[in-house]
Amino acid sequence: MTPSRNPRNGTPHDDVPGTSTPKTPDRGIPEATVARLPVYLRALIALSERGIDTCSSEGLASAAGVNSAKLRKDLSYLGSYGTRGVGYDVEYLRYQIAREIGVTQDWPVVIVGIGNLGHALANYAGFSSRGFRIVALLDSDPARHGERVGELRIRGLDELADLAREHEIAIGVIATPAPAAQDVCERLVGAGITSILNFAPAVLTVPEGVDVRKVDLSIELQILAYHEQRKALLGASAASAASVLEEAEELASGLDGVASDAAVRTKAVGA
Amino acid sequence: MTPSRNPRNGTPHDDVPGTSTPKTPDRGIPEATVARLPVYLRALIALSERGIDTCSSEGLASAAGVNSAKLRKDLSYLGSYGTRGVGYDVEYLRYQIAREIGVTQDWPVVIVGIGNLGHALANYAGFSSRGFRIVALLDSDPARHGERVGELRIRGLDELADLAREHEIAIGVIATPAPAAQDVCERLVGAGITSILNFAPAVLTVPEGVDVRKVDLSIELQILAYHEQRKALLGASAASAASVLEEAEELASGLDGVASDAAVRTKAVGA
DNA sequence: CTCAGTTTGTTCTCACGTTCACAAACTCCT
DNA sequence: AGGAGTTTGTGAACGTGAGAACAAACTGAG
Numbered sequence: 001m002t003p004s005r006n007p008r009n010g011t012p013h014d015d016v017p018g019t020s021t022p023k024t025p026d027r028g029i030p031e032a033t034v035a036r037l038p039v040y041l042r043a044l045i046a047l048s049e050r051g052i053d054t055c056s057s058e059g060l061a062s063a064a065g066v067n068s069a070k071l072r073k074d075l076s077y078l079g080s081y082g083t084r085g086v087g088y089d090v091e092y093l094r095y096q097i098a099r100e101i102g103v104t105q106d107w108p109v110v111i112v113g114i115g116n117l118g119h120a121l122a123n124y125a126g127f128s129s130r131g132f133r134i135v136a137l138l139d140s141d142p143a144r145h146g147e148r149v150g151e152l153r154i155r156g157l158d159e160l161a162d163l164a165r166e167h168e169i170a171i172g173v174i175a176t177p178a179p180a181a182q183d184v185c186e187r188l189v190g191a192g193i194t195s196i197l198n199f200a201p202a203v204l205t206v207p208e209g210v211d212v213r214k215v216d217l218s219i220e221l222q223i224l225a226y227h228e229q230r231k232a233l234l235g236a237s238a239a240s241a242a243s244v245l246e247e248a249e250e251l252a253s254g255l256d257g258v259a260s261d262a263a264v265r266t267k268a269v270g271a
Numbered sequence: 272m273t274p275s276r277n278p279r280n281g282t283p284h285d286d287v288p289g290t291s292t293p294k295t296p297d298r299g300i301p302e303a304t305v306a307r308l309p310v311y312l313r314a315l316i317a318l319s320e321r322g323i324d325t326c327s328s329e330g331l332a333s334a335a336g337v338n339s340a341k342l343r344k345d346l347s348y349l350g351s352y353g354t355r356g357v358g359y360d361v362e363y364l365r366y367q368i369a370r371e372i373g374v375t376q377d378w379p380v381v382i383v384g385i386g387n388l389g390h391a392l393a394n395y396a397g398f399s400s401r402g403f404r405i406v407a408l409l410d411s412d413p414a415r416h417g418e419r420v421g422e423l424r425i426r427g428l429d430e431l432a433d434l435a436r437e438h439e440i441a442i443g444v445i446a447t448p449a450p451a452a453q454d455v456c457e458r459l460v461g462a463g464i465t466s467i468l469n470f471a472p473a474v475l476t477v478p479e480g481v482d483v484r485k486v487d488l489s490i491e492l493q494i495l496a497y498h499e500q501r502k503a504l505l506g507a508s509a510a511s512a513a514s515v516l517e518e519a520e521e522l523a524s525g526l527d528g529v530a531s532d533a534a535v536r537t538k539a540v541g542a
Numbered sequence: 543c544t545c546a547g548t549t550t551g552t553t554c555t556c557a558c559g560t561t562c563a564c565a566a567a568c569t570c571c572t
Numbered sequence: 573a574g575g576a577g578t579t580t581g582t583g584a585a586c587g588t589g590a591g592a593a594c595a596a597a598c599t600g601a602g
Contacts, residue, residue, distance in 0.1 A: 030558075030559070031558090031559095032558080032559060032560090033559090034494055034497050034498075035490070035494055037493075037497070038487075038489065038490040038493040038494065039474070039490065041493075042472060042489075042490075043474070056578090056579065056580090057579075057580070057581095058579085063474070064474060065474040065475075065476070067560080067561075069560080069561055069562070069563095070559090070560065070561075072579095072580065072581065072582085073559095073560085073561090073581080073582080075580090075581090076580085076581055076582070080580085080581070082579080082580055082581080083567085083568065083569095083579085083580075084566070084567040084568045084569095084578080084579050084580040084581080085567065085568030085569055085570095085577085085578050085579050085580075086568065086569070086578085086579070086580085087578095087579070087580085088580090100497070101493050101496055101497045101500075102496045102497055102499065102500030103493055103496055107492075107496050107499070109492070115391075116390060116391035116394045116395065117391045117395070119387060119391070120386075120387035120388045120390070120391040121488065123387045124387070124388070124488065126472060126488070126489050127488075127489065127492070130489045130492075130493065131492075131493065131496060132489075132492050132496075170499050170503075171492065171495055171496070171499065194499065194502060195495040195496075195498065195499045196495075197488075197491055197492060197495060201313065201397060203310070203314070203334070203335060203336040204336075205336070209502070211495055211498045211499070213491050213494060213495055215486060215488070215491060216309075217392070217395065217397070217398075217468075217486070218309065218313075218397050218398065218401040218403075219306070219309040219310065220468055220484050220486060221378075221380070221398070221401075221402075221403050221442065221468060222308075222309040222312075222372050222374055222401070222402065223305055223306055223309065223484060224442055224466040224467075224468060224482055224484055225372055225373045225374055225378050225402060225403075225442070225466075226305050226308070226371070226372045226373055227305075227466065227482045228373065228378070228441050228442065228465065228466045228482070229372075229373030230373075231465060231480070232441075301588070301589075302588090302589095303588080303589060303590090304589095327548090327549065327550090328549075328550070329549085338590080338591070340590080340591055340592070340593090341589090341590065341591075343549090343550065343551065343552090344551080344552080344589095344590085344591090346550090346551090347550085347551055347552070351550080351551070353549080353550055353551080354549085354550075354597085354598065354599095355548080355549050355550040355551075355596070355597040355598045355599095356547080356548050356549050356550075356597065356598035356599055356600095357548085357549070357550085357598065357599075358548095358549065358550085359550090
């Protein structure tokens, strides 16, 4: 039973229809929310495996490492799957999120570039249990063709089109060196693949309608390095921080507010 | 001349000065910008290697895969390093960004968990050329101790504290299975490491002042799957898009996983 | 020197994401 | 049945980010 049909798609805050917003609010779940749904799903699976069958937004939020208000708002985009005064049914919510993401059944995946990283990805057990099935491993090096990795054999890139058609592959993973990435990307797109996960440190250009997500180890480390440097600087000498910064900046002529006119004039005359 | 005013922080409408806001207005570069600086750096290195010594914001932006206005705004947080009417000096800008990120010299890094992924990371040549040096490989499995990977030997976790002190390690990489991640994380923090890159599919809790960045392959794939599913649904019947969206729930649960849908629903209701 | 052309740095506006706070809705106890 | 306690779902305020547009500042030719 439980009618619990929530009229969610009643365009919640669409006040004035047809005025300034030509955008379609059609079931569009915000990107930031989409990126967190898999985290919630994993937390729910963990709870489920521990035999817990009900949880509050507070409990699930802390398991997922987010704020509970954010969690509730995120879930509200999917529908009203909780019960006030009680919480969420773990199995039910788990299924609903899995369905929304689209991992109630497996997606066939191809990995291109079977070097160190490609091997690691091919052997990663986490995929199969999370809605993905690796169906093909490709590499441009003929010396590797035929080599077995797990249950699969490495094949040549020329077999891509056939394999993609046969297995209805929709997701491709690029684990090649950077110089090969764009070429591989175009082959994937040519084979009808419209979602690409790119591990190569290169910027890919793709036609409209193709989604690319990038995972870049060096970039992640560099972001950490920035914050680490910042912590070191601030902690080392908070007093001399200002002078360090002043020295670092040289050609900075910040002009805002009152002093701008004077500064500009001076500089223009001097030049 | 030019008292080298800080270009950032004009504090547009600075409400109450000095009293109510203990927030650090000092040189705070927006996170979104910090995340893009490494991309610009890589693009500049590529230009430099091709012998190009000057570039416009337009050119650099397209090499980095972003909008030129965004690029200029990002760079403006660092200072005024360009020349109007001319563009940017590639080498100069490259150095300024590297300095801002903090990769003008190498950061010592430790990798914990030398399985498939750990091996791949240890062998990844990109680190050394981008401001990082792997100085230690640790694993909890004694059977692996002593094994050589590249130039390093695998060591036990008990050596972490000594190695961290000796090499002044500030960045740790976790490449263990999920269940071990939190424990390893605490050991890293205990050894004085305050920046962590986590590849394990687990939520880490750390004390204040420690930065954690997460790289999760399954999550990236699931985000792609969501969009892929969306494309498939919309493309299937573009004409009846409106109606499809209205009853997306029924349609989706009808199309995929009928059996499991029924099972879950039954269970949820039954419970 | 002046003027036209080019490109940066900055301002303004809008959209998106986060967080607070509270009404609505449920359970449990008396 | 009714009231106290709990928890969801959401409206509203706030902060951050993206992009368009433009003034400032440079180059080079005449």
